[in-house]
Amino acid sequence: MEGEFINTLRSIVTVLGLVCFLCICYWAWSKHARAGFDEAARLPFADDDLPEHPAEKEGIKNA
Structure with missing residues (x-):
């Protein structure tokens, strides 16, 4: 009896x-959903036009 319940439960969870x-x-x-995915696909290239951080220009790096 318990085995039937477990098998039925497994079948339901699988479905x-x-x-x-x-x-x-x-x-x-x-x-x-395509428009959102296309926008997300372009995210790695979105910050290419940003200016460099001023501290990086001067050679100062945070530790």
Whole structure:
């Protein structure tokens, strides 16, 4: 009896995990999320135009 409950619980958790995974995949590949992901993809290049920090110009480094 206890074994049936554990197996049923395992099956339910597996199905819920699969449903969550599929929902995350749908969300990640949907068109409404694309703009945010494109913006996040450009973040590493966003600060290339910033001027250098004044302390770095003078050769002073914080310890």
